[in-house]
Amino acid sequence: MxxxxxxxxxxxxxxxxxxxxxxxxxxxxxxxxxxxxxxxxxxxxxKKRPPAKKAASPDDQAKTETAAPAAPEPAPPKKDRKPYDILTDLMVQHHAHPVSVHFPNGVLPVAVMVFVLAWLFDSTLLSQVGMVNLIFVLLVLPFVLYSGVIEWQKKYMQAMTVIFKIKILAAAITTASCVISLAWVLIEPDVLTRPHAWAFILINVVMIAAAGVAGHIGGKLVFKD
Incomplete structure (x- = not known):
């Protein structure tokens, strides 16, 4: 086998x-x-275990003392790397995308839950709390998306298979839903007291579902199951 x-x-x-x-x-x-x-x-x-040092015999010591020092091998020429390449390599090496994605993924469920409670209990305060959460998510999302693209390019060689297409689409839906929800609640602060509040809630449900799909695919890629 x-x-x-x-x-x-x-x-x-x-x-x-x-x-x-x-x-x-x-x-x-x-x-x-x-x-x-x-x-x-x-x-x-x-790599994990350093090689054991063998005790030198008197004959070996004599040979070492009489032998002429070997000429050092020329060092291979170093390739000039741009600061941008160094930065992006460090981002992949230190898992910038998996780390950064935890911030919006942790806040989004709270924002949606708060919006649902504001809709059920007709609470303006809870609606404002949800809006603040969305602002935070939208501030973090650009770096999350950027680090995800860098990881896709460098670690997964820009493979455009079904799983990556779904992940990219899910990320785009999450971002678009977040922008629409935040713009809507800023333009119409009392949207959750209006008859069309269900549409606002639906957009938020789609947003959190898309974020869940993207996270699930990311987990499959990381844990290989």
């Missing part, structure tokens, strides 16, 4: 041949490479 690895999401598959498409990110079989699990485990163990 062979071991295959997806070059996009690093999913590991064991079998005589790679799957027709990756069950995680959906790329075709051509994106899989065969790997040797024994060598991979040996390299990982070697």
């Amino acid at each position: 062979k071991t295959w690895q997806c070059t996009v999401c690093k999913y590991i598959h064991k079998g005589d041949a790679p799957p027709e498409k990756c069950p995680i990110c959906g790329v075709p079989a051509s994106k899989f490479i065969e790997i040797d699990p024994a060598e991979a485990e040996a390299l990982a163990a070697k």
Whole structure:
């Protein structure tokens, strides 16, 4: 039995041949490479465990003292990296997108719940609280979207499979719904006391559902299940 690895999401598959498409990110079989699990485990163990130092014998010490110092190997030329590339690489390395996405995803359910309570109890105060929550979400969303695009480009090689298309669409729906809801409540502060308040609530429900879909797909990509 062979071991295959997806070059996009690093999913590991064991079998005589790679799957027709990756069950995680959906790329075709051509994106899989065969790997040797024994060598991979040996390299990982070697990196974790420093090599033991062998005590030098008197003969070895004498050879070391009499041997001429070896000429240092020329260092490979360093590629000039732009500050932008360094910054984006650090963002991917330190998981800027998974970290930043927790902020709007934690606040959005609170905002929607507050709007529903304001609608049920005809509370202007709760409506204002929900509006403040949406303002915070909208301030954070640009960085969340930007870091997500950077991660998609660098970590997932801009793979345009169904799972990534759904995630991009869900993020766009979340952003559009947030903008519409905030603009609506700013233009019409008493919208939740009007007959068409149900439409405002529906937009918010769509917003939180789209955010949930995007988060679910992100979890599948991270945990490979």
